[in-house]
Amino acid sequence: MWVGAGSSVFYESGETSHFMREQARVEAVGLAISRNDRYIFTDLNFSLEAGQILQVEGHNGSGKTTMLRILCGLTLPTDGEIRWCGENIRKNLAEYHAQLAYVGHAPGIKDDLTPLENLSLAGAMDRPRDGANAEQVLERLRLPAFCDDVPCRNLSAGQRRRVALGRLLMLDAQLWVLDEPFTALDPAGRRLVEELLSEHAKAGGMAVMTTHHAVNLDGCTVHRLQLGT
């Protein structure tokens, strides 16, 4: 694990942990993004291997969300590139996206569908996890039973966030990209997400997330990347 950049980023090194799909690696090389003729960050570099989790920190407007969108291939960086297993993701975006699950600010769920319908759809649209079952996922997310059949618009913000995070359990993705996953969650919900993250890391997955919360993951080192200091 290494992270580093011009003057704006410090790094904390940690030890790689678990090996299942260990050859996978995601790297950012010389990333820069400008908005309104002003650079938000320049020369941002990091590399993440199987079993590692990266927490991106920074004040509002420091480019955290933009960085995650670049990492997903949604936004083009002004300079630099993202590499998956050593290859620029632009060369084979479909293969990269098959390995990726993204939960952004917008939940990516339809308010007029029930949680069950939303999760089944998430599985059908992408590469589903072996044996993934929307009902079991909802159970794991600890949504009250009556929530299964009501449209998501009638759920609370925290419950909707749980449904959105259910995508992570429906998909067979090695790289999780999470934008403020703890927003709107109660302490139990936060613990649940931490549980999911540490299970994911132990199974050889990797995750990049932005959050202002202190994250406490059992048996996993959380590497930190500071933007815009």
Add this chain to the structure above:
Amino acid sequence: MSEAKLGTAFISLLRRDLMLAYRHRAQMMNPLLFFVIVVSLFPLGLDPEPELLHTIAPGVIWVAALLAAMLSLDNMFRSDFEDGSLEQLLLTPHPLPLLVLAKILAHWLVSGLPLLLLAPLLGMLLNLGSESLFPLLATLALGTPVLSLIGSIGVALTVGLRGGGVLLSLLILPLFIPVLIFAAAAVGNAGAGLDITGQLAFLGSLLALAFALAPLATAAALRISLN
């Protein structure tokens, strides 16, 4: 390890959009009601001479169909953009143009196909003879998918903009002109007992062209809008 299946994704997306349209039945009906009302205003505003109505019927029905399509187009990607579903669509491993095609097909089934069902009634209202009925349906069957296909490009370009509705009309309506010209001419010619094969062939080729190119252009436009 399970694989992402394109067929499953296409069908799921189509079914999702139809289900959402069904759950918003009232919203879905609005453009259709608009279509009926606009067409039925003409006999009220003009001299209700059967001959005059017979002459203007093809143009009126087609212009109303274009405007109804404009109304329904705006919703094609809007809610997906706002709730983040569009981002997720871009992040699936499937070719985006094909997923876009599923959305366009759903749009046509919900907003284009019902126009076909209503058109014979409105034709009778405007004294369109029975000899023009089949040509009217044929032009709508060939033309309304073109409206959904071309419209999707404009919607994809304007989805991220505030007040994109007016801009959408300015972008898209000029592109609908060839469809309007050939479709209205075909129905008019049929009423005069002339051959309409040429016009139908033109509409068919427009459909083929739009079918082949519009999903690609829409997918590219979506990537730009979400960048």
